[in-house]
Structure formats: structure tokens, C-alpha cells
Amino acid sequence: MLVWKDFNRAVSDIFVSLLFKGSGLKMEEIVYKRKNTKKVKTQLPDDLDLALLTHYHSTNQPVYGDALNVVDKFENELAEPGVEYLYNAVQRSMFQNTNVPFPGPEKGKELFTFIDLFAGIGGFRMALQNLGGSCVFTSEWDKYSKQTYFANYGEYPFGDITKDSTKQYIPEKFDIICGGFPCQPFSIAGVSKKISLGRSHGFADEKQGNLFFHIADIIEKHRPKAFFLENVKNLVSHDKKQTFKVIKDTLESLDYSFDHKVIDGRHFVPQHRERTLMVGFDKSVYGNDIKFDFSTVELPEEKQRLKTILQSEVDTKYTLSDKLWNYLQEYAKKHKEKGNGFGFGLADPEGVSRTISARYYKDGAEILIAQDGKNPRRLIPHEAAALQGYPIYPINTNDPKKSLVIPVSDNQAYRQFGNSVVMPLIQAVGEQILKKI
Structure with missing residues (x-):
């Protein structure tokens, strides 16, 4: 037939x-x-091979020596052998170019080293690289965040940090361990949702809450000079302050100092975003009296205004449909009648926006931009990036070669920026940490 x-x-x-x-x-x-003449799709190394290859290429650390085996695996598919050629071939295949906008400092010129856990799209990395730091290990589980990370820093993160097979690649010595460990178990919204579903939260949440203890294990084994961690504002009050007490006691039991402060990102970007920042130093290196004074962190006095990141020409696809706009208005009206504060937020261009969340891709409700004669619109991904302080041409940088690359879909980009740190805030705190170490 x-x-x-x-x-x-x-x-x-x-x-x-x-x-x-x-x-x-x-x-x-x-x-x-x-x-x-049929175009043959290039076969790419798997996730572990990519992590080994790119980390070895960036750092030359002996712990990534297995990258040479990766090259051997692909020698028959390459016109020329070698780490550099395979590395460039992978970049061309994934991003159509080999230009990394934010590489680390040249080998031998770094001022300090750090590892980047729960890396997301690299807010900590960019901040500490700007201060002269060299990242020697990165871990992130989300495949789309890995793509954004690789496109911007030239390094593909290792995966699940809870696995010994991942931890084995952490170099023996580095100066700072940093990361914004997952905040869902501790956030106000996250806890409310888990309670309503009858699910565990905080340290009882085995999949997320206990990730903190893997940070503690790494600190205990590798003894970095300092730790620099970030989480949601609600961390300090969660479970009648018991969660935060466990974190503090655990780190202090490892003979590290512990200081924290809740700082609002609105000092650096036009967004109200309060986050708990935690810093500590190895007492065996710096003595028992070592402390971190958060008052030394320089907070810009100039008022931030949302209009400075808004673009005048925006694709109509970001304008809310009549159906969605009517739904949001009805939803807000219903909750207002009940005395609740839930509802959409029309942002003031002269002020700061609400906190952008990882769910922003669903309807953009927390930050809507009014438009003359039209329904409101969402932020476009490039505006969302600038809202977190990332350099975006032409919004907040004049150098198109130093502009954050967004290689993923809009939905994934919104997730990534909603989960990110305020990069310039991290840099301001990091600058004071360096003065200590």
C-alpha cells in the first residue's frame, strides 16, 4: 500500500x-x-560533558581534567582536535556565535575565587566578577537557566548540588561560597500555598528546605574564607523564627561569624524587593571578633524611577487581551469587597514597581504598564532584566557587546528574572566583603 x-x-x-x-x-x-546537501544536526555533549568542558576551558582546574576525555569522545566529529575547538563548536551550535559578553578575569589576574550555587542566571556571578572575582564552580538544576548562564558567561553549570557526583567537582580551595538558595519554602506566598495544600514547608520540605544543609556541608568540607547567601525577607520570621535560628546556629557551629540584614533593592533599581542577606567569615582565619557591618554597604541616595527602564516602542503582543484585562479587574474587585489586598498593580512610572515574581509570565499582574488608549501591557523581558539591574542595551548600558543575552522564550525569561537577585545590590555588599578578606 x-x-x-x-x-x-x-x-x-x-x-x-x-x-x-x-x-x-x-x-x-x-x-x-x-x-x-542535507544539513546534519551537530551532536552536542550531554550536560555533564558540557559542564566539564566549559569549566576546564574557563579555569584549567585539575578537578575538571575529565574534559580531555570529552574531547576524545568527539574527536571523529571535529575538523580539529582540542578543548578550544570543541568549546567553540558547541557555542556556535547553541548560540550561533562564540562571543561571551561577560567572561571572567584573565587567568592570573583574578583578585579572589568563588563558587556559585543555585546560580540561576548568574546574578551573584556578574556582581562578583565585576569586583575582580573568578568563578571556579557553578551549579544550577534548571535547564533553561543553564542556557542563559552559558550564553552570558561561557560556562555551563553542573547540575543537582545534593548529589555527591556533582559535589566531587568542587575545587578544594576557593575564597567565597555564594548563592540564593531556593526561597519557596520560606516565602510568605510559598508557605501560604503549601499550608493550603496540606504540604510541608521550611526544613520539613525535603526537596527544597533541606538544600541549606548542603551549603553547610560544603562550607564544612572546603572552609572558604567567607559565605554570602541571599533569601526572601520572610526567612527571618518563618516558623516563629525557628527556621532562621537553625540556619544561624548551623553556620556558627562551623566556627563562622554570622551577620544578616534585610535590604530593599529599591535603592539600586526601580523595584520594591526586600531580601535577607547573610554574610559570615571563618573565625579560624580572621579571629573570633570578626563581624560584617551592613551599615558600610553604600546605598545610592538618588531615587529610582521605573520610567528610566521603560521602552517607548513595544510589540503589541505584550498588551493584555480584553479577556485577561477584564478578568484581572473583576478579580481585584472581588477581593477588594472581601477586604483583601489581592489584585493587579498599575506601576507608577515616577516611582518603583512591586516585586517581580517567577509567576510574572502568567499574566504580569503585579507590574502592569498603563498605555494611552489601550489595555495595560506587561514588561518586556529586556525591561524585566533591567529591573533586576542587569546591563541591557540600550536601556542601562551603551555597550551592545556588554548586554545580557536572553536566549530563551519569554515565559522562561520571566521565570528567570523573577527568581533572580538584584545584581547591583549583591555587588555593593560583595564590595564590602572583599575589604574584609
Whole structure:
């Protein structure tokens, strides 16, 4: 029985045969040449191979020596052998270029080293690189965040940090361990949702809450000079302050100092975003009296205004549909009648916005931009990036080569920026940490 695709193929072959009849060429030659022009998709190394290859390329750390085996695996597919050639081939295949906008300092010129856990899209990395730091290990589980990370820093993160198979690649020595460990178990919204569903939260949440203890294990084993951690504001009050007490006691029991402060990102970006920042130093190196004074962190006095990141020409796809806009208005009206504060937020261009969340991709309700004669619109991904302080051309940087690359879909980009840190705030705190170490 001749199926439709076979019929099409047969007709195509007859047409080619008639077209070249009398040309002296045989049908087999035409088919062969036609097949030869077919573009073959480049086979990429798997996640672990990519992490080994890119970390070895960036750091030359012996712990990533298995990268040489990765090169051997692909030697038959490469025109030239070697780490550099495979590294560039992978970049071209994934991003169509080999230009990394935010590489680390040149080898030998770094001022300090750090590792980046729960890395997301690299808010800590960019901040500490700006201060002269070299990242020697990165871990992130989300595959889309890994793509954004690789596109911008030239390094593909290792995966699940709870696994020994991942931890084995952490270099023995580094100066700072940093990261914004998952905040869902401790956030006000996250806890409320888990309670309503009858699910565990805080340290009882085995999948997320206990991730903190993997940070503690790494600190205990590698003894970095300092730790620099970030979490939601609600961390300090969760479970009648018991969660925060466990974190503090655990780190202090490892003979590290512990200081914290809740700081609002609105000092640096036009967004109200309060986060708990935690810093500590190894007392065996700096003595028992070592402390971190958060009052030394320089907070800009200039008022931040949302209008400075808003673009004048925006694709109409970011404008809310009539259906969604009507739904949000009805939803807000219903909760207002009940005395609740839930509802959409029309942002004031002269002020700061609400906190952007990882769910922003769903409806953009927390930060909507009013438009003359139209329904409000969402922020575009580039505006969302600038809202977290990332350099975006032409919004807040004049250098198109130093602009954050967004290689993922809009939905994934919104998730990533909603989960990110306020990069310039991290840099301001990091600057004071360096003065200590």
C-alpha cells in the first residue's frame, strides 16, 4: 500500500528524472548529491560533558581534567582536535556565535575565587566578577537557566548540588561560597500555598528546605574564607523564627561569624524587593571578633524611577487581551469587597514597581504598564532584566557587546528574572566583603 509520503517521494523522483533526462547524469548521482546537501544536526555533549568542558576551558582546574576525555569522545566529529575547538563548536551550535559578553578575569589576574550555587542566571556571578572575582564552580538544576548562564558567561553549570557526583567537582580551595538558595519554602506566598495544600514547608520540605544543609556541608568540607547567601525577607520570621535560628546556629557551629540584614533593592533599581542577606567569615582565619557591618554597604541616595527602564516602542503582543484585562479587574474587585489586598498593580512610572515574581509570565499582574488608549501591557523581558539591574542595551548600558543575552522564550525569561537577585545590590555588599578578606 502506497502511503502519502511515499507517493510524494515517488513523484519527486520522477520529476527530477525527467528534468535531467538527456543530461548524461544518472538518477543515482542526482539523489546522492541531493542527500549530500542535507544539513546534519551537530551532536552536542550531554550536560555533564558540557559542564566539564566549559569549566576546564574557563579555569584549567585539575578537578575538571575529565574534559580531555570529552574531547576524545568527539574527536571523529571535529575538523580539529582540542578543548578550544570543541568549546567553540558547541557555542556556535547553541548560540550561533562564540562571543561571551561577560567572561571572567584573565587567568592570573583574578583578585579572589568563588563558587556559585543555585546560580540561576548568574546574578551573584556578574556582581562578583565585576569586583575582580573568578568563578571556579557553578551549579544550577534548571535547564533553561543553564542556557542563559552559558550564553552570558561561557560556562555551563553542573547540575543537582545534593548529589555527591556533582559535589566531587568542587575545587578544594576557593575564597567565597555564594548563592540564593531556593526561597519557596520560606516565602510568605510559598508557605501560604503549601499550608493550603496540606504540604510541608521550611526544613520539613525535603526537596527544597533541606538544600541549606548542603551549603553547610560544603562550607564544612572546603572552609572558604567567607559565605554570602541571599533569601526572601520572610526567612527571618518563618516558623516563629525557628527556621532562621537553625540556619544561624548551623553556620556558627562551623566556627563562622554570622551577620544578616534585610535590604530593599529599591535603592539600586526601580523595584520594591526586600531580601535577607547573610554574610559570615571563618573565625579560624580572621579571629573570633570578626563581624560584617551592613551599615558600610553604600546605598545610592538618588531615587529610582521605573520610567528610566521603560521602552517607548513595544510589540503589541505584550498588551493584555480584553479577556485577561477584564478578568484581572473583576478579580481585584472581588477581593477588594472581601477586604483583601489581592489584585493587579498599575506601576507608577515616577516611582518603583512591586516585586517581580517567577509567576510574572502568567499574566504580569503585579507590574502592569498603563498605555494611552489601550489595555495595560506587561514588561518586556529586556525591561524585566533591567529591573533586576542587569546591563541591557540600550536601556542601562551603551555597550551592545556588554548586554545580557536572553536566549530563551519569554515565559522562561520571566521565570528567570523573577527568581533572580538584584545584581547591583549583591555587588555593593560583595564590595564590602572583599575589604574584609
